[in-house]
Structure formats: C-alpha cells, structure tokens
Amino acid sequence: HxxxxxxxxxxxxxxxxxxxxxxxxxxxxxxxxxxxxxxxxxxxxxxxxxxxxxxxxxxxxxxxxxxxxxxxxTHYRQFFMPSIRGAETGSKKRYAGINASDERLVFKGLEAVRSDWTPLAREFQKELYRRVFCGEPWGQWLKDQVGELFDGNADDMLIYRKRLRRPLPHYQKSRPPHAKAAAVMDRWLETQKRPPRYQDRGGWISYVMTVNGPEPVEVQQSAIDYDHYLEKQLKPVADSIFQFTGHNFDQEAGQQHRLF
Structure with a gap:
C-alpha cells in the first residue's frame, strides 16, 4: 500500500x-x-x-x-472506469477500454463479464460501449433494442442464472429473487409428486422476472415483466456511461412502450 x-x-x-x-x-x-x-x-x-x-x-x-x-x-485508446460516488478516483478493478495494440474491446468487472446479469444486459453493454468508443451512431440502435425487448424478440436473453449457496429453508427472513424462484420450483415439483431440489442443499436456478415475480424457466406461467428488464438491466448499463456523455437514458430510449 x-x-x-x-x-x-x-x-x-x-x-x-x-x-x-x-x-x-x-x-x-x-x-x-x-x-x-x-x-x-x-x-x-x-x-x-x-x-x-x-x-x-x-x-x-x-x-x-x-x-x-x-x-x-498496455495503452487503452479509449477507456472508461466508473468512479466511486463523490470521488474522482476509479472504483476498484471495473473498467472497459479499447486496447490500442490489437483493437480489442476489454471488459473487467462490469456487467458484460458478470454471470449474475442477463445475456441481454451483457450484450447491450458490449455493443453500446463499442459504439460510444468508436464514435458510431447509437441513438436509433438503442431505441431498436428497447423495441425488440418489448416486442418479445429478446425473450431468450432475459434469463437470470444464479446459485443458492445455502439450502432454501435458510432463506427465511429475506428471500432474494433467485430463492423465490427456487421456492416456486420446489412447490411445482411437490405437485408432481417429485422430490424438491433446493430444500436440503443449494444449487443453480434459471429464472425470469414476470409480472407475478421471479419464476423458473422450466415452469414459467406468467407474462414477462419487460419494464423490470428495462429499468434493472438496460438502464443501469446505459446510465453508467451516460453520466460521462451527458445523455439521459429515458429520453434516448423513448417511452412509447408505456402507452400500451
């Protein structure tokens, strides 16, 4: 130090x-x-x-x-490192940049390389940052991405995959979304006269956010909550870099979908 x-x-x-x-x-x-x-x-x-x-x-x-x-x-021709709130220094090892030696777009610690974010958020971040770094137009592309989301054309990219590190009964006081999805899965297995998956040990769960909360992909019954993915996946990714470009995600994305 x-x-x-x-x-x-x-x-x-x-x-x-x-x-x-x-x-x-x-x-x-x-x-x-x-x-x-x-x-x-x-x-x-x-x-x-x-x-x-x-x-x-x-x-x-x-x-x-x-x-x-x-x-x-290495030398990064373009570089982005989120700052710690209220400070001018960077936030640990979280950054993205274009490596000048091989033109490669590098991500470290951001959503694009984190498995607890959806494929939608990861791919959205990679392409948005690439366009911003390279000076390519991104406004219409961003609107198109939001439109694809609400039209249901990106449903296969909305899956969360997380791990329960403890048996499900240990999540009593506070149940995060993946634990709630696991509870739904075990209840469904019970109706099928099959043994539960998450009662005695943890494990991985794949789920989507619906209008009725998190539901396992295998037994999803409710409609997908697209507003959740807009506000919790796309918006945070865009806002992280828009704070430096001066843009506003809500304005850039358009709000027409909220009329329907």
Missing part, C-alpha cells in the same frame, strides 16, 4: 493523473494528445523511471536492494 501511494505521488509530480491504484496495478491518465506509438513509448519510459526511483528510495531509506519491478502493460 505504501509503495502504491509513493508511486502515485511520483506520477503526479510528473504531471500525470493516477485514476486508480491497488495492490498490483496503477492506471495513469496521460492528459496528452498522443498517437499509439508515443503513448507506448511514454508508458515504458514512465515504468522505467519509477523502478529506478523506487530503487533509490529503498536504498536510501532502508539500505535495501530493490527487487520490485513495475511493468508497462
């Missing part, structure tokens, strides 16, 4: 901004208009300077030889 703090201070003295630093990495905003080659060259040089400086610091302060080595990893 001390080394990261010292490194951050050193980088700030050089005129650059550390937007996040943790136990093994530092993200630096160069604040310059550089091409890819110039950015890579500066990144390598900065890492080399820091290593030399740390070696001198350890020798002078503790009379120790430094075996620490900060390596330059």
């Amino acid at each position: 001390d080394i990261i703090q010292r490194t951050t201070a050193y980088i700030a003295e050089k005129g650059y901004q550390v937007i996040y630093g943790d136990t093994d990495s530092v993200f630096v905003w160069l604040r310059q208009d550089l091409d890819d080659h110039e950015a890579d060259k500066l990144g390598h040089q900065l890492a080399e300077d820091i290593n030399q400086w740390l070696s001198i610091e350890l020798k002078n302060e503790f009379r120790l030889q430094s075996y620490l080595e900060l390596e330059y990893e």
Whole structure:
C-alpha cells in the first residue's frame, strides 16, 4: 500500500493523473494528445523511471536492494472506469477500454463479464460501449433494442442464472429473487409428486422476472415483466456511461412502450 501511494505521488509530480491504484496495478491518465506509438513509448519510459526511483528510495531509506519491478502493460485508446460516488478516483478493478495494440474491446468487472446479469444486459453493454468508443451512431440502435425487448424478440436473453449457496429453508427472513424462484420450483415439483431440489442443499436456478415475480424457466406461467428488464438491466448499463456523455437514458430510449 505504501509503495502504491509513493508511486502515485511520483506520477503526479510528473504531471500525470493516477485514476486508480491497488495492490498490483496503477492506471495513469496521460492528459496528452498522443498517437499509439508515443503513448507506448511514454508508458515504458514512465515504468522505467519509477523502478529506478523506487530503487533509490529503498536504498536510501532502508539500505535495501530493490527487487520490485513495475511493468508497462498496455495503452487503452479509449477507456472508461466508473468512479466511486463523490470521488474522482476509479472504483476498484471495473473498467472497459479499447486496447490500442490489437483493437480489442476489454471488459473487467462490469456487467458484460458478470454471470449474475442477463445475456441481454451483457450484450447491450458490449455493443453500446463499442459504439460510444468508436464514435458510431447509437441513438436509433438503442431505441431498436428497447423495441425488440418489448416486442418479445429478446425473450431468450432475459434469463437470470444464479446459485443458492445455502439450502432454501435458510432463506427465511429475506428471500432474494433467485430463492423465490427456487421456492416456486420446489412447490411445482411437490405437485408432481417429485422430490424438491433446493430444500436440503443449494444449487443453480434459471429464472425470469414476470409480472407475478421471479419464476423458473422450466415452469414459467406468467407474462414477462419487460419494464423490470428495462429499468434493472438496460438502464443501469446505459446510465453508467451516460453520466460521462451527458445523455439521459429515458429520453434516448423513448417511452412509447408505456402507452400500451
């Protein structure tokens, strides 16, 4: 922690901004208009300077030889890191960016790579961020995605898949959606004279959110709650990047579907 703090201070003295630093990495905003080659060259040089400086610091302060080595990893041509509420620094290792070396869109810790979000949200985030990063039009595309959702054309992408880490009876005081879906499943199995799945141990459950709450995919009876997916899946994904672009999801998505 001390080394990261010292490194951050050193980088700030050089005129650059550390937007996040943790136990093994530092993200630096160069604040310059550089091409890819110039950015890579500066990144390598900065890492080399820091290593030399740390070696001198350890020798002078503790009379120790430094075996620490900060390596330059990559340059992101476009980069997004959600900030901690009320702060200018990033929020742990959660980011997305376009790797300048291979044009690859990289996601770390965001919805696009988290299994507890629906495929709808993950694919929506990947394409929205790609369009924003590349400067491609996204307004009509976003409206079309909302239209596809409410027309029922994305139903196969609305499935949540989560794991009960404890037997179902342990979820008494507060039952999250996946536990409620598991309870529905076990009640249905009981009507079929079959043994329950989740009473004695946890397990995975696939479910959708309906107008009557979460229901297992295998025994879904109610209509899908499309407003839930709009508000809890698409909107949070868009708002996370719109806070920097200045757009409003409700305005961009349109509200015509609420008339029906």
